[in-house]
Amino acid sequence: MELLVSNTTSSSSATRSALQQINSLVLREHSMDTLLQAVVDATKATLPGYVDSSISLVVGNRPTTAVYSGQLALDLDESQYERGHGPCLHAATTGELVEITDARSDTRWPDYTSRAVERGSRSSLSVPLPMTGLQAGLNVYATEPRAFDDDTRTAAEEFARAAAVSISNMHAYQTARDVADNLEVAMQSRSVIDQAKGILMERHELTAEQAFQVLVHASQGTNRKLREVADHLVATGELVQPRRRR
The missing domain is CATH 3.30.450.40 (GAF domain)
Structure with missing residues (x-):
């Protein structure tokens, strides 16, 4: 310069x-x-x-x-x-x-x-x-x-x-910039989680809280982040399930 x-x-x-x-x-x-x-x-x-x-x-x-x-x-x-x-x-x-x-x-x-x-x-x-x-x-x-x-x-x-x-x-x-980037990521995560909740609410006639708890249970059971579980559901229509023990 x-x-x-x-x-x-x-x-x-x-x-x-x-x-x-x-x-x-x-x-x-x-x-x-x-x-x-x-x-x-x-x-x-x-x-x-x-x-x-x-x-x-x-x-x-x-x-x-x-x-x-x-x-x-x-x-x-x-x-x-x-x-x-x-x-x-x-x-x-x-x-x-x-x-x-x-x-x-x-x-x-x-x-x-x-x-x-x-x-x-x-x-x-x-x-x-x-x-x-x-x-x-x-x-x-x-x-x-x-x-x-x-x-x-x-x-x-x-x-x-x-x-x-x-x-x-x-x-x-x-x-x-870091704060703005983190907020953007948080907003994107919230958006996809809301979409996943909407799918579950319509599919199973659940309330918003019940649908959220289903996502949380899937997240804990598969040891995957809540955002990843929601992404998978929105992209494939399938809710990830924990592996069954033999």
């Missing part, structure tokens, strides 16, 4: 344009991955200089990179996962923004920062996603030291919020 954002545009207007495009994405046309991919692609396209971006998730103490804009971001995320520490993990698990202004002199995670320098990243910004019940962060890796100013930090925080909103909205949408 390509977002048409130019680095020649001013930082604030480019950020607004990218966020508008992200917010306009239609949930039913996208997955969680494509929504989050739009966020990291917009982060890369909008922030000045050469940067790579990723989103880290920590589920059950196991970190993973959900999406990334380039190999640099993936490599440095995974370098931190292997060590069990680093700026992206700290941001995701503590909710604190972490900035490395110059990886050559930062002393907090020396084994990681030496790897970052080796891979060509001199500075980075890790922004926690503001969500309840989920540990996640937006990571931005830059090739130049001191790559982030107040405007770019603000932009990164806005993209992190957009990612959090995307996750929340997609979760709500999927939950609603």
Whole structure:
């Protein structure tokens, strides 16, 4: 998914344009991955200089990179996962923004920062996603030291919020779809059971309750779901019967 954002545009207007495009994405046309991919692609396209971006998730103490804009971001995320520490993990698990202004002199995670320098990243910004019940962060890796100013930090925080909103909205949408699907299945089951009851009522001059109890007895006696017994009766005209013991 390509977002048409130019680095020649001013930082604030480019950020607004990218966020508008992200917010306009239609949930039913996208997955969680494509929504989050739009966020990291917009982060890369909008922030000045050469940067790579990723989103880290920590589920059950196991970190993973959900999406990334380039190999640099993936490599440095995974370098931190292997060590069990680093700026992206700290941001995701503590909710604190972490900035490395110059990886050559930062002393907090020396084994990681030496790897970052080796891979060509001199500075980075890790922004926690503001969500309840989920540990996640937006990571931005830059090739130049001191790559982030107040405007770019603000932009990164806005993209992190957009990612959090995307996750929340997609979760709500999927939950609603699951509820709708379950209701549809329930309505279909009720419809076929009502049809089966009608057959029994007409055939044996039963009340609705008596016909329902006949279906329940057949279901229990054959160890089949009530819906399956009703389906069979509607389709074949025959009520399934339990096998007789010899």
